[in-house]
Amino acid sequence: MTTLSHLAALEAESIHILREATAEATRPVLLYSIGKDSAVLLHLALKAFYPSKPPMPLLHVNTTWKFREMITFRDQRAKEVGMELISHTNQDGIARNIVPFGPTAGIYTDVMKTAALKQALDLHGFDVAFGGARRDEEKSRAKERVVSVRSEAHRWDPKNQRPEPWRLFNTRKQPSQSLRVFPLSNWTEADVWAYIQAENIPVVPLYFAAPRPVVERSGTLLMVDDNRLPLLPGERPQTKVIRFRTLGCYPLTGAVESHAATLPEIVAEMQGARTSERQGRLIDHDGAASMERKKQEGYF
Amino acid sequence: MQAALRVSDTFAPATLDNVIALPAKTQSTQATDQSTLMPWGEGQEEGLTRPAPVQPVKPAERSLLRFITCGSVDDGKSTLIGRLLFDSQVLLDDQLAALKKDSAKSAHTDGEIDYSLLLDGLAAEREQGITIDVAYRYFSTPRRAFIVADTPGHEQYTRNMATGASTADLAIILIDARKGVLAQTKRHLQIVSMLGVRHIVLAINKMDLVDHSQARFREIDQAFRQHARDTGFTTLISIPMSAKLGENVRDNAPSMPWYTGPTLLNVLETADVAASASQQSARFVVQWVNRAGADFRGYSGALVSGHLSPGDKVRALPSGQTATVARIVTFNGDLDQAVTGQAPTLVLDRQIDVSRGDVIVADDGTAQASRRFDADLLWMGNAGYDPSRALLLKIGAKSVPVRLDTRDMTVLNITTGARVLGNALNSNDIAQVALEADTAVVAERYADSRELGGFILIDRETSETVALGMVKDVVTAAQAAEPKGEAEDANPATHTRWITKPADTRWRSFAKAVSWRATGSVDTFVLAYIFTGHVKTAAAISVTEIGTKIFLYFFHERLWQWLAIGRQDKGSKD
Structure with a gap:
């Protein structure tokens, strides 16, 4: 009989989650980080509420260190879909000159991402925030619920999570609590790309291979996106054909040398890929427990 | 042999052939450079070599299988899933490098790769060497994508396993070949059966530690089938394996030539779980x-x-x-x-x-909304059931206030399968209980619909999920409105209770106390006035009486609610 394909089943599940949490939210928001997962999440939101617009704004936590192409793409995409875009930057961090290298590198993520996100959620009174995190990304995510309850301080308590049988999500919360909701929990990186291809979803051009200026720093290819990244002695930008598997702040995001310039080529390259996408994220390298700690403190 | 025969009942031979041919086929597609990419130092015989990645086959045609693994830490469950991930090449070089590093650090291994470390997500749990929650894992083959719910055989096992089983199409029940069928195996069987999992794979693991004995395999297989007889499974396949050595996980094991059935991955790829x-x-x-x-x-x-x-x-x-x-x-x-x-x-x-x-x-008359139904309930709250707390029922997309009627509640002994009358529900208890919602909801028997037969209960004060439940029987509005129990043919024992024994909540008892007292006190005032002739005295008597007798009545009423003496229908329960 009719059984939905793998991708169709994932899509239906995500749409179900988006609607359940939105229907019971007071002020929902879609965290839009501009990457491929956000692109899929936004697409699913457009589908879930069609022909209505998704009844929520997009929130981008802007560290000011994103690739320029990401910001261009962000503004263009928000205009296309006709949704309100809120961009939030931690001004306190800017004033303290917290940058992703040098002595402030260690607190950069906490200040410019985690604290900034909490500020934005509090400022606008968002009670339900959708994010594009997937459980296959990282070990500590594998146990996080689809609907994740956060305390007033936005903290996650991995020891005290609500059971989620079937797809009956408990979206009730105490007045002080908020919810982080992850409709893509059950997707893998391969699923995301296959879906982007199947649905022809626009993504940032940085995912496609092109000649770009890079420096190699401790084994990682960093793109020199503007002149704010101080070059170390002996470093000289070279032009290489590269692309990104994951996008974040450019001084923290490693590129891969690749000639995959189209979606089918990316999907094919993925099938043969021998490293995980988070390999390119410098933030995760301090050990298996680091992401769990960040999440407990309120990171997405 | 026996297992193989049973397998052919459920798996079309043509399909099986395809699957068995699969690893060989994949080998040829992209064999270049695989050896240099192999992060594995040892055990690279023919059978253990990683097949090259297969070119994507129309992802649109791939189906999805959700399964759950049941077993305790000692059964090698995490190792089995780790092995499945490895064999289906889901693991990537940096993850393997991290795994090797972690394995070397781990006190639980002697230098070998510990596949189970892949599964133990949270830092605190890793230190304890056990997993304590539900974790989901993903892998795929060219045929199918898989979502694995990994649940512990330890603390909160019932609750976590039930959560994992609620979405599973198939369950892998692990048994240590040295230990055979244990009490925990029966519990696992109970839970997956109750949650409606209809396809079971019995993974008899650690066969390498019982000399790959066919006799031992048969003995365990038969003991298990004995227990599974009445649990209503559609398919049950036993596979002898060693997760650690990868025997009969993806590839057939030369060490057990007597086993000619499918490997675990064969079963997962071909199990016919199309929803009815x-x-x-x-x-x-x-x-x-x-x-x-x-x-x-x-x-x-x-x-x-x-x-x-x-x-x-x-x-x-x-x-x-x-x-x-x-x-x-x-x-x-x-x-x-x-x-x-x-x-x-x-x-x-x-x-x-x-x-x-x-x-x-x-519009075919097969669905109805109802306020009342009987259900299997699994209590998941850390605190036990407290009748004074207000509960919400969430079923489908509906949330409504609900009340439990525990007067005829039976609590299941999960190991023996026996049910006994009881009125306490503690964490991880399973009970059969009646529910009454404030307004009508569409509920169906769980056996007919997981989506409209499964529900959760939420504590209205804390907003926590405190129970999951499965509808056994729906009492329709028409049945409930019947003045007598004659109309109920299907299951009079459960239905008539609602008619002959309407339940009074505390609130109702209180309201009755107040209304009775108002009437009574007016009467007292009138009588006292007639006898004494003093308005003041009469008023004083009747006012004082309001305060005292309201409470006397309430407790008197509750006492009779609690007493079973003189009730008509106690015998019908059995």
Whole structure:
């Protein structure tokens, strides 16, 4: 009989989650980080509420260190879909000159991402925030619920999570609590790309291979996106054909040398890929427990 | 041999051939450079070599299988899943490097790769060497994508396993070949059976530690089948394996030539778990009323069974109003037919009363809204059931206040399968209990519908999920309204209770106390005035009486609620 394909089943599940949490939210928001997962999440939101617009704004936590192409793409995409875009930057961090290298590198993520996100959620009174995190990304995510309850301080308590049988999500919360909701929990990186291809979803051009200026720093290819990244002695930008598997702040995001310039080529390259996408994220390298700690403190 | 024979009952030979041929086929597609990419130092005999990645086969045609693994840490469960991930090449070089590093650090291994470390997600748990929650893992083969629910055989096992099993199509029950069928095996069987998992793989693991003995395998297989006899499974396949050595996980094991059945991965790839829901009558759960502009009013939701097309006559429940499907709207265009599992937006030909949580059903009389039903309940709250706390029932997309009627509650002994009368529900207890919702909801027997038969209970004060439940029997409005129990033919034992023994809540008892006292006190005042002739005295007597007797009445009423003496229907329970 009719059984939905793998991708169709994932899509239906995500749409179900988006609607359940939105229907019971007071002020929902879609965290839009501009990457491929956000692109899929936004697409699913457009589908879930069609022909209505998704009844929520997009929130981008802007560290000011994103690739320029990401910001261009962000503004263009928000205009296309006709949704309100809120961009939030931690001004306190800017004033303290917290940058992703040098002595402030260690607190950069906490200040410019985690604290900034909490500020934005509090400022606008968002009670339900959708994010594009997937459980296959990282070990500590594998146990996080689809609907994740956060305390007033936005903290996650991995020891005290609500059971989620079937797809009956408990979206009730105490007045002080908020919810982080992850409709893509059950997707893998391969699923995301296959879906982007199947649905022809626009993504940032940085995912496609092109000649770009890079420096190699401790084994990682960093793109020199503007002149704010101080070059170390002996470093000289070279032009290489590269692309990104994951996008974040450019001084923290490693590129891969690749000639995959189209979606089918990316999907094919993925099938043969021998490293995980988070390999390119410098933030995760301090050990298996680091992401769990960040999440407990309120990171997405 | 026996297992192999049973397998051929459930798996078409042609399909099986395809699957067995698969690893060989994949080997040839892209064999270049695999050896240099192999991170493994040892054990690279023919059978253990990683096959090259297969070129993507139309992802659109790949199906999805959700399964759960049941067993304790000692059975090698995490090792088995780690091995499946490894064998299906889901692990990437940096993850393998991290695994090797972690294995070297781990106190639980002697230098070998510890596959189980892949599964133990959270730092605290890693230190304890056990997993304590539900974790989900993903891998895929060219045929199928898999979602694995990994649940512990330890603390909170019942609750976590039930959660994992609730979405599973298939369960792998692990047994240590040295230990055989244990009490925990029976518990696992009970839980997956109760949660409606119909396909079981019995993984008899650690065969290398019993000399790959066929006799031992048979003995365990038969003991297990004995226990599984009455649990209603559709398929049950036993496989002798060693997860650590990868024997019969993906590849057949030369060490057990006597076993000619499929490997675990063969079974996972070919198990026919197509849901029967698509054959059933249409049920569309309304999640969100979609008002896109003044002219558009649709209902966004999930078609949880059956199919719908424009022109179909439907009924909205609980309102009972009927309409015809005018359009089935999706982002990718209108559909001629919506099938089970899809999440479109329905437009009806007329305005009827439909709101979030309502269910739009095929107008064939097979669905009804009801306030009362009997259910299997698994208590999940850390604190036990407390009758004074207000509960919410969430079923489908509907949340309504609900009350438990525990007077005839039976609690299951999960190891023996026996049920005993009881009135306490503690964490991880399983009980059969009656529920009464404040307003009618569409509930179906769990055996007929996971989507409309499974529910959760939420504590209204803490907002925590405190129980999950499965509807066993629905008492329809018509049955409940019957003055006597004659109309109930199907199951009089459960149905008549509602008619002959209406339950009084504390509130109702209190209201009765107040109304009775008001009447009584007026009477007292009148009598006291007649006897004494003093208005003041009469008033004083009757006012004092209000204060004292309201409470006396209330406790007296509750006492009689509690006493079973003189009740008619106690015998019908058995």
